[in-house]
Amino acid sequence: MAPYKYLEEYNIEITSEVRGFYDRILKEIGEDTEREGLEKTPERAAKALLFLTQGYRQDAVKILEGAMFKESYSEMVIIKDIELYSLCEHHMLPFFGKAHVAYIPDGHIVGLSKIPRVVDVFARRLQVQERLTDDILECLNQTLNPKGVAVVIEAAHMCMMMRGVQKQNSVTTTSGFRGQFEKIETRNEFLKLISSDLS
Numbered sequence: 001m002a003p004y005k006y007l008e009e010y011n012i013e014i015t016s017e018v019r020g021f022y023d024r025i026l027k028e029i030g031e032d033t034e035r036e037g038l039e040k041t042p043e044r045a046a047k048a049l050l051f052l053t054q055g056y057r058q059d060a061v062k063i064l065e066g067a068m069f070k071e072s073y074s075e076m077v078i079i080k081d082i083e084l085y086s087l088c089e090h091h092m093l094p095f096f097g098k099a100h101v102a103y104i105p106d107g108h109i110v111g112l113s114k115i116p117r118v119v120d121v122f123a124r125r126l127q128v129q130e131r132l133t134d135d136i137l138e139c140l141n142q143t144l145n146p147k148g149v150a151v152v153i154e155a156a157h158m159c160m161m162m163r164g165v166q167k168q169n170s171v172t173t174t175s176g177f178r179g180q181f182e183k184i185e186t187r188n189e190f191l192k193l194i195s196s197d198l199s
């Protein structure tokens with residue numbers, strides 16, 4: 001990742017470019033970009049889009065490596081109900097829901113907050129839910145080298161709600177399992193714990 005100073009300069013430059021594109025889009029849909037309510041909208045929209053896609057400029061491996069600790073604990077560690085907001089790459093509309101992540105350490109544990117941070121790094125890009133699931137899974141597997149890792153994502157897609165097929169209540173579930181979670185008993189224990197209020 002670029003040093004902070006350069007990242008800031010990059011952000012200012014790209015915000016101004018994207019602001020220009022939003023200005024053009026507003027005009028194309030028939031809006032008056034001079035009216036008071038819209039005066040700052042291109043800039044706000046540009047900043048929002050850059051925030052929602054900041055994952056492209058972040059390094060999930062570094063986030064994990066910065067907080068790995070030698071520890072002999074070797075049972076399942078589960079962080080469930082991690083809220084996530086992403087953008088579908090087909091329509092650039094939000095999909096949002098929860099991620100449930102587990103790993104079984106093999107000599108190293110990781111700072112708990114780093115797991116939701118990794119979820120955000122991959123969610124804040126243009127995604128499909130399947131690839132988001134795999135990105136989180138592979139990053140944890142390759143960086144922590146755990147005995148096993150599991151990721152389940154449940155999400156609602158605005159492109160299926162506000163437009164298109166217009167289904168308001170459908171939820172999409174994706175999952176991925178590596179190592180010991182490929183064994184049915186371990187996987188079932190994880191699935192049972194994420195559906196319980198006590199895990």
Ligand SMILES: Nc1nc2c(ncn2[C@@H]2O[C@H](COP(=O)(O)OP(=O)(O)OP(=O)(O)O)[C@@H](O)[C@H]2O)c(=O)[nH]1
Nearest residue numbers: 088089090095127128129130157159160163164165
């Ligand atoms: N597999 C997958 N599909 C997604 C995801 N997000 C959106 N989609 C789908 O991407 C597909 C794009 O299909 P197209 O037929 O090219 O686009 P479209 O004409 O806008 O399709 P409709 O949404 O059915 O109106 C749609 O079926 C969306 O539901 C995702 O995360 N995973």
Ligand SMILES: [Zn+2]
Nearest residue numbers: 088090091159
């Ligand atoms: Zn979509």
